[in-house]
Amino acid sequence: MTEGSARGSRGDGGPRGSGEPGRSTGSGGQGGQGGHRRRDDQGRERNRGGQRKFSGAAPSQRTRRADPARLVAFEVLRAVAADDAYANLVLPASIRKHRLDRRDAAFATELTYGALRGQGTYDAVLARCVDRPLDQLDPAVLDALRIGVHQLLGMRVPAHAALDQTVALVRAVIGAGPSSLVNAVLRKVSARDLQGWIDVLVGGLTDPVRIASLTHSHPEWIVRAFRQALVAHGRDVSELEALLAADNAAPMVHLVALPGLGTLEQVLDDGAEPGRVAPDSAYYSGGDISRLPGIGTGTIRVQDSGSQLVARALAAVELGTDGRDSADRPERWLDLCAGPGGKSALLSALGQDAGVHLVANEPVPHRAQLVRQALRPLPEASWTVRVGDGREAGRNEPEEYDRVLVDAPCTGLGALRRRPEARWRRRPADLVELAPLQRDLLTAALDAVAPGGVVAYVTCSPHHAETDVVVDDCLRGRPEFERLDAGAALDAVSIGGALDAGHGASAQLWPHIHGTDAMYLALLRKTA
Numbered sequence: 001m002t003e004g005s006a007r008g009s010r011g012d013g014g015p016r017g018s019g020e021p022g023r024s025t026g027s028g029g030q031g032g033q034g035g036h037r038r039r040d041d042q043g044r045e046r047n048r049g050g051q052r053k054f055s056g057a058a059p060s061q062r063t064r065r066a067d068p069a070r071l072v073a074f075e076v077l078r079a080v081a082a083d084d085a086y087a088n089l090v091l092p093a094s095i096r097k098h099r100l101d102r103r104d105a106a107f108a109t110e111l112t113y114g115a116l117r118g119q120g121t122y123d124a125v126l127a128r129c130v131d132r133p134l135d136q137l138d139p140a141v142l143d144a145l146r147i148g149v150h151q152l153l154g155m156r157v158p159a160h161a162a163l164d165q166t167v168a169l170v171r172a173v174i175g176a177g178p179s180s181l182v183n184a185v186l187r188k189v190s191a192r193d194l195q196g197w198i199d200v201l202v203g204g205l206t207d208p209v210r211i212a213s214l215t216h217s218h219p220e221w222i223v224r225a226f227r228q229a230l231v232a233h234g235r236d237v238s239e240l241e242a243l244l245a246a247d248n249a250a251p252m253v254h255l256v257a258l259p260g261l262g263t264l265e266q267v268l269d270d271g272a273e274p275g276r277v278a279p280d281s282a283y284y285s286g287g288d289i290s291r292l293p294g295i296g297t298g299t300i301r302v303q304d305s306g307s308q309l310v311a312r313a314l315a316a317v318e319l320g321t322d323g324r325d326s327a328d329r330p331e332r333w334l335d336l337c338a339g340p341g342g343k344s345a346l347l348s349a350l351g352q353d354a355g356v357h358l359v360a361n362e363p364v365p366h367r368a369q370l371v372r373q374a375l376r377p378l379p380e381a382s383w384t385v386r387v388g389d390g391r392e393a394g395r396n397e398p399e400e401y402d403r404v405l406v407d408a409p410c411t412g413l414g415a416l417r418r419r420p421e422a423r424w425r426r427r428p429a430d431l432v433e434l435a436p437l438q439r440d441l442l443t444a445a446l447d448a449v450a451p452g453g454v455v456a457y458v459t460c461s462p463h464h465a466e467t468d469v470v471v472d473d474c475l476r477g478r479p480e481f482e483r484l485d486a487g488a489a490l491d492a493v494s495i496g497g498a499l500d501a502g503h504g505a506s507a508q509l510w511p512h513i514h515g516t517d518a519m520y521l522a523l524l525r526k527t528a
């Protein structure tokens, strides 16, 4: 597991002056002696001077005041576990509530996301250090332990600080009772580094899936699915390690400037890097994006480069001429599953010069409202947002559209790096539940597309059951559809023009190869 190795390491710079604005002092840490921690702009925590020993004071005698950044991480983990909350929604609110400065916010973010992503490996380590099954622990204590373990193994926070501060957190928010247990367990954990623990966990194992699962903190069924998808798309199975590791690295925020509307100049001046695969894109890791120019007006949007590429591929791919009357009229495009509107906005911007009218369909009213917001920078006459069930599009509007995007509801297994808790929440049963909807939506799109028109079937998941299997099922008995080379279509709209996303019946983007979410694309053209 690579979590935190870059962002969470310590000790690569000198100590800062104690009067520095925004420095978090915490309280009573380091054995209740009032020791200060310092964090740099990335939230890395540093030693004040050399390694210190663990506190001599009994856990029950130590401070009860929790470091606010750790408190934030704890609150988010609790909300995720107890309320099924999404970390990326709860975290910013908790950071605001506790008024963390930029450094503490970075530390809290790394601690929260790292503890969530690493949970599989960390729980396996904890199981070796706790004298009872983990499900017999108070869930709040288990979350506090995970926070402690990530500091020790994923962030390389000095061991004494990780222990003392986690014990302080437990005393403050749970009570003095479990503090001795937490102290004792974390001491045991601190005896090895991450690799040392992984060696212990996988020692004697032979099943490569189990080994990869423990090493890279993914559920085994997901490891198996990734392995199968790599092979299905002609990649070497040895890439699995890199793919899993990519899910554990904190991803950069990807930005897109809507063509004809936004410019990235200022964002790049502000420290963003130019995107490497999608045109008019950038990568940003400088924190709060809301202050970036263009974000407020919606002309620059947060969107993974993979999502950008699949939308661009659909917009650019050649239509068939047979039976189409598009020479006489502007094209009509349909985004069948549009909420929250990221691809709708890019599609509409891409279609402006050709006078395209985009219908963005979304059944959930509040998500449809987000689509309207996303489309706000585009001329109102060029788009329609509709609240409706996409499954009815084929019956209600047969052969109406020239290009149809089916960005299907899916497990999201291709975006695990951006949704730290998702891998533990998803179940194989979700695939079964989503399967009929995915098929119905694609079938509706096949019916709604005009002769010569193209349907893009897209998922942010590489799982075979919701990608190629769905497309194969829906195309059975539909000889009027031809599969286009989706890899070539992606190449044609990418920077450099050679993405290596596969040139078979479908294309697959990968985090470890393309730096994108694992987006799947199939392009299906209706012949006359």
Ligand SMILES: C[S@@+](CC[C@H](N)C(=O)[O-])C[C@H]1O[C@@H](n2cnc3c(N)ncnc32)[C@H](O)[C@@H]1O
Pocket: 307, 336, 337, 338, 339, 340, 341, 342, 343, 344, 361, 362, 363, 364, 367, 388, 389, 390, 391, 407, 408, 409, 410, 441
């Ligand atoms: C993967 S998301 C789409 C993301 C969107 N294309 C974007 O880029 O912002 C799938 C969407 O499908 C919607 N959905 C669920 N059931 C649907 C249905 N029966 N018809 C159409 N859309 C549906 C969900 O509400 C969700 O907004």
